[in-house]
Amino acid sequence: MSSTRRVHYAWIICLGGTLMLFTSLGLGTNVFSAFQPYLLEYAGLSNTQGAWIVTVRSFFILVGMATANALVDRLGLRRACTVSLLLLAASSFLFGAARQFPLYCLASAIVGLVYSWAGMIPASLLISHWFQDRRALALSIVAAGSGLATIVAPVPFTFLIRTFSLRTSFWTEGCIMLLACGVVWLLVRDRPEEMGLSPYRAAGGTDEPARPRPAPQGFTPVYQGFVLAAAFMVGAATSLGITNTGVLYSTAGYDPAVVAQLISCMGLCMIVGKVSYGQVVDRMGGRFANYVYFTLILIGYALCCLADLGNVPLAFAAMVISGVGLPLCAVSPPVWTRDLYGDENYTRGLKWVQTIFALGIFVVGPVPGLLADWTDSYVPAYALFWVMLLLSLILLGWVYARLRAGGRPGR
Numbered sequence: 001m002s003s004t005r006r007v008h009y010a011w012i013i014c015l016g017g018t019l020m021l022f023t024s025l026g027l028g029t030n031v032f033s034a035f036q037p038y039l040l041e042y043a044g045l046s047n048t049q050g051a052w053i054v055t056v057r058s059f060f061i062l063v064g065m066a067t068a069n070a071l072v073d074r075l076g077l078r079r080a081c082t083v084s085l086l087l088l089a090a091s092s093f094l095f096g097a098a099r100q101f102p103l104y105c106l107a108s109a110i111v112g113l114v115y116s117w118a119g120m121i122p123a124s125l126l127i128s129h130w131f132q133d134r135r136a137l138a139l140s141i142v143a144a145g146s147g148l149a150t151i152v153a154p155v156p157f158t159f160l161i162r163t164f165s166l167r168t169s170f171w172t173e174g175c176i177m178l179l180a181c182g183v184v185w186l187l188v189r190d191r192p193e194e195m196g197l198s199p200y201r202a203a204g205g206t207d208e209p210a211r212p213r214p215a216p217q218g219f220t221p222v223y224q225g226f227v228l229a230a231a232f233m234v235g236a237a238t239s240l241g242i243t244n245t246g247v248l249y250s251t252a253g254y255d256p257a258v259v260a261q262l263i264s265c266m267g268l269c270m271i272v273g274k275v276s277y278g279q280v281v282d283r284m285g286g287r288f289a290n291y292v293y294f295t296l297i298l299i300g301y302a303l304c305c306l307a308d309l310g311n312v313p314l315a316f317a318a319m320v321i322s323g324v325g326l327p328l329c330a331v332s333p334p335v336w337t338r339d340l341y342g343d344e345n346y347t348r349g350l351k352w353v354q355t356i357f358a359l360g361i362f363v364v365g366p367v368p369g370l371l372a373d374w375t376d377s378y379v380p381a382y383a384l385f386w387v388m389l390l391l392s393l394i395l396l397g398w399v400y401a402r403l404r405a406g407g408r409p410g411r
Contacts, residue, residue, distance in 0.1 A: 026267075088114040277289060
């Protein structure tokens with residue numbers, strides 16, 4: 001094997017995965033919250049129609065979750081992800097060209113498929129192939145890509161919309177997606193064996209393959225149901241919370257430039273949260289991480305519920321705290337799966353957890369727009385999200401405690 005001074009290619013894979021999620025989850029999904037208020041105004045859509053665009057995306061996220069493993073088995077990780085990113089670029093060009101609600105739904109359907117086909121399922125498989133040690137950290141770095149997009153993209157895209165047009169901004173985004181697709185194709189390889197390498201091991205680690213982590217004793221169907229119910233609620237509350245950030249504050253009367261800055265602030269804190277989450281899991285275990293990051297996002301969403309006060313510093317505080325807590329939307333499901341299903345059932349368990357996660361986004365997707373049309377505010381939706389997250393913490397905390405799962409590694 002190559003000298004230990006050399007950077008293991010697994011970290012290049014980590015870079016490729018980060019760029020993939022920057023594009024698929026970040027530009028494709030999270031940054032849409034910056035476009036959404038202008039899209040509704042440009043096409044003359046109601047809040048309910050805007051929510052249905054998100055709901056169509058959510059339904060096809062669900063379809064994508066159900067088919068992602070089959071697509072990867074047929075094409076391989078590298079091909080499946082790059083083809084998916086090409087489709088994502090096409091959706092952005094379609095968003096820019098269209099002005100009709102059905103075409104927006106078609107573009108949103110493509111985004112939903114790519115969310116799954118080039119999202120956390122293939123990213124988790126890549127990390128599991130390439131890393132024996134520091135998997136939680138590597139997965140957190142990859143997941144931070146979506147937060148990076150939420151930092152860097154809203155302000156320039158908002159500038160393009162306000163200076164030129166919505167179409168110019170969407171088509172610029174599409175060109176960036178094409179460039180990212182090419183880089184991912186160049187960097188990513190399915191397995192280390194393709195390059196004559198073995199998976200990454202931390203300094204001082206043994207060259208022997210790691211022993212498979214077993215599922216905890218007593219993980220009954222009832223406990224599995226609790227975990228899947230939590231995944232359903234966390235999926236809806238976190239993903240829809242990110243997506244509706246722009247309309248939450250624009251409907252409350254905040255200046256468009258401030259709204260873009262709020263979204264970028266949330267993205268920066270998502271990166272901090274995701275990287276710190278990986279470190280916490282590697283050192284303290286998934287159970288401790290659950291309590292820390294659920295507490296953060298509950299505080300952050302409570303502050304989001306004060307959006308109608310018009311207090312800008314309070315809004316930034318909401319973005320900082322909830323952003324740090326938002327690893328729950330991306331990195332936590334693979335950690336829960338490994339803690340509770342074990343290595344032997346990891347692929348099957350991850351598919352179930354991610355599919356139910358996506359089902360939550362789909363089922364609850366229309367609710368924020370409906371509530372906004374009835375109340376002229378998105379605050380009631382965030383109050384609902386807060387309750388869902390609290391119930392999820394109770395369910396997961398009960399399962400982890402009863403099974404004594406997710407303790408400090410090495411203990």
